[in-house]
């Protein structure tokens with residue numbers, strides 16, 4: 446079983462535990478879901494960076510890499526209910542992913558994930574380096 450299938454299986458199990466996708470596509474980010482998504486985010490291989498997973502179960506949709514004081518890719522599209530993952534990979538330099546309703550806190554290593562329940566276009570930036578900017582487009586479920 447390859448990594449993608451493992452992720453899909455893990456996500457499907459999580460979706461079942463959460464009662465599946467609620468009408469309207471809203472997925473609440475409770476403690477259990479945060480923990481599950483964080484575990485899935487940590488397990489994503491380096492090759493997943495910049496890649497979009499076509500999941501329909503709330504699993505991480507992909508990874509945005511933070512390197513050389515930039516978000517790569519700077520624009521990303523996901524589906525409501527999916528989680529976005531940021532990978533901190535800029536040596537000793539700490540960054541802080543900040544947007545409306547989410548904040549990674551200062552981090553130099555590891556990953557940060559956030560579930561986007563509602564559609565919309567979300568601009569975010571690094572609170573430490575304001576010139577670092579990115580945009581996330583969340584399509585309706």
Ligand SMILES: [Cu+2]
Pocket residue numbers: 514539540541571572573574577
């Ligand atoms: Cu930064």
